[in-house]
Amino acid sequence: MDRVFLEISNVSKTFPGVKALDNVRFDIRPGEVHALVGENGAGKSTLIKILSGVQPPDEGAKILIEGKETQFAHPIDAIKKGISVIYQDFALFTNLTVAENIGINETIEQKKKVVSWRAIQKKAKDALDFLNVQIDPNAIVENLSVAKQQMVAIASAVAQDAKMIIMDEPTSALSRGEVERLYEIIDLLKEKNMAIMFVSHKMDELFRVSDRFTVFRDGQYVGTTDADKITEEELIAMMVGRKIEVKRYANLEEKGEVVLRVENLSKKGNFKDISFELHAGEVVGFTGLVGAGRSEVAQAIFGISPADSGVVRVGDEEVHIANPAQALEKGIAYIPESRQTQGLVLPKTIADNITLPLLRTFANKLGIINREKQMSAVDEWIKMLDVRPNDPTMLAMQLSGGNQQKVVLAKWISTKARILIVDEPTNGVDIGAKDEIHKILRQLAKDGTAVMVISSELPEILSVSDRIVVMRRGRITAQMDNDAVTQEAIMQKALV
Ligand SMILES: Nc1ncnc2c1ncn2[C@@H]1O[C@H](COP(=O)(O)OP(=O)(O)OP(=O)(O)O)[C@@H](O)[C@H]1O
Numbered sequence: 073m074d075r076v077f078l079e080i081s082n083v084s085k086t087f088p089g090v091k092a093l094d095n096v097r098f099d100i101r102p103g104e105v106h107a108l109v110g111e112n113g114a115g116k117s118t119l120i121k122i123l124s125g126v127q128p129p130d131e132g133a134k135i136l137i138e139g140k141e142t143q144f145a146h147p148i149d150a151i152k153k154g155i156s157v158i159y160q161d162f163a164l165f166t167n168l169t170v171a172e173n174i175g176i177n178e179t180i181e182q183k184k185k186v187v188s189w190r191a192i193q194k195k196a197k198d199a200l201d202f203l204n205v206q207i208d209p210n211a212i213v214e215n216l217s218v219a220k221q222q223m224v225a226i227a228s229a230v231a232q233d234a235k236m237i238i239m240d241e242p243t244s245a246l247s248r249g250e251v252e253r254l255y256e257i258i259d260l261l262k263e264k265n266m267a268i269m270f271v272s273h274k275m276d277e278l279f280r281v282s283d284r285f286t287v288f289r290d291g292q293y294v295g296t297t298d299a300d301k302i303t304e305e306e307l308i309a310m311m312v313g314r315k316i317e318v319k320r321y322a323n324l325e326e327k328g329e330v331v332l333r334v335e336n337l338s339k340k341g342n343f344k345d346i347s348f349e350l351h352a353g354e355v356v357g358f359t360g361l362v363g364a365g366r367s368e369v370a371q372a373i374f375g376i377s378p379a380d381s382g383v384v385r386v387g388d389e390e391v392h393i394a395n396p397a398q399a400l401e402k403g404i405a406y407i408p409e410s411r412q413t414q415g416l417v418l419p420k421t422i423a424d425n426i427t428l429p430l431l432r433t434f435a436n437k438l439g440i441i442n443r444e445k446q447m448s449a450v451d452e453w454i455k456m457l458d459v460r461p462n463d464p465t466m467l468a469m470q471l472s473g474g475n476q477q478k479v480v481l482a483k484w485i486s487t488k489a490r491i492l493i494v495d496e497p498t499n500g501v502d503i504g505a506k507d508e509i510h511k512i513l514r515q516l517a518k519d520g521t522a523v524m525v526i527s528s529e530l531p532e533i534l535s536v537s538d539r540i541v542v543m544r545r546g547r548i549t550a551q552m553d554n555d556a557v558t559q560e561a562i563m564q565k566a567l568v
């Protein structure tokens with residue numbers, strides 16, 4: 073029998089009206105990557121909160137660390153017992169240096185009166201060396217890239233003698249090269265006998281890093297399996313309880329008039345000579361490596377950060393959009409990438425969030441909102457996007473990450489813009505909901521919207537687009553109809 077670092081059973085967690093976890097189990101060994109997988113709302117983040125001492129489980133949970141029964145009263149408690157979490161916002165002190173971040177927890181914890189700068193520096197250097205990363209210990213954290221901040225967070229866990237590191241969707245904000253670097257670090261941590269609990273919705277990366285999978289569905293334990301004994305299809309079937317086919321929706325016949333025409337759009341340091349057209353009724357996929365300039369082009373069109381030169385036409389009219397309000401007036405909506413921060417009012421209900429941009433349309437002449445009308449629209453969106461739980465009175469902050477995503481999408485899609493630009497629309501969304509979102513984008517196109525989808529995920533681009541635009545280093549390198557296009561053909565244009 074392999075040694076086990078952590079073993080839990082009978083773990084349940086009840087929120088008012090929701091059983092987020094129902095009697096689940098999980099175990100992890102030193103030196104393995106054990107991925108926890110499941111659809112949005114399956115209970116993954118909830119388990120992480122329990123294991124990191126942020127929230128207590130319901131009565132009756134059994135938690136063993138190295139064979140000894142234990143419980144976590146407080147996050148510090150979990151850290152002391154060897155469990156560290158790399159949070160999505162990394163929970164770093166961004167105005168302090170790298171060394172201070174790595175070394176300081178211990179100082180705070182031991183309530184030392186005298187802070188030994190030399191000891192802190194050494195601790196930080198050791199941890200960074202351990203991970204084999206080159207980061208200046210004296211750099212201020214907020215000046216580092218997201219990827220480097222993540223490394224600092226991992227180094228900080230190492231410096232606190234973590235035996236188990238939990239990563240909840242750690243690659244969602246990283247570029248492709250940075251993702252590779254993270255994989256290397258994970259390999260290294262494994263080699264040094266660290267146990268890694270990994271949460272992700274991306275199939276390729278789950279199979280790249282994991283030794284074992286445990287699947288939860290709707291808060292219940294489904295099963296645990298070795299990664300090399302299961303196919304992607306089988307894993308998906310365990311997660312969703314049914315088979316999901318990846319469809320190609322391209323329909324090259326149904327194309328209307330040109331609604332957006334972009335000519336030689338340029339912005340110094342961002343993109344150059346961008347020319348393309350969007351037709352009513354089509355979905356155009358913009359792909360390329362992260363950093364190729366796709367989001368910057370979208371943000372220029374939407375007026376967040378206007379271009380230096382070039383022409384944009386909406387229909388026949390040349391437009392000079394200087395801010396998002398003007399873009400909305402012209403019928404252009406843009407759903408940005410980092411939705412959690414830009415898109416939602418967390419303490420408000422699902423219903424309010426979805427209808428925020430639309431409230432006016434539900435009001436009578438005196439400004440009084442017709443609740444019934446509002447609620448029936450909300451119900452429709454919740455059903456269409458399969459938001460779970462399907463209760464419009466839930467607060468946005470009570471939803472799982474992927475379900476928050478769906479609410480933001482609903483909010484913008486419901487504005488019924490003529491031109492809809494969506495940036496990485498399914499980041500953090502589970503495989504079933506992904507297909508739902510693709511269907512919705514297709515439906516919008518069918519109803520006459522011109523849809524521009526920015527995505528780094530090639531299967532997504534191939535599934536949803538009629539036409540594919542590839543960008544590389546700020547320039548368009550190819551535009552092609554999506555018939556018989558392969559991933560390899562796209563990659564080639566994205567790389568060379
Ligand atoms: N504070 C809370 N109050 C009420 N319900 C909550 C709260 N936090 C989570 N939930 C519910 O618990 C369930 C599990 O959520 P959790 O965040 O653990 O899912 P997840 O597996 O991490 O999903 P995702 O892949 O979308 O991140 C969901 O139904 C969610 O709405």
Ligand SMILES: [Mg+2]
Pocket residue numbers: 116117118472473474
């Ligand atoms: Mg989650």
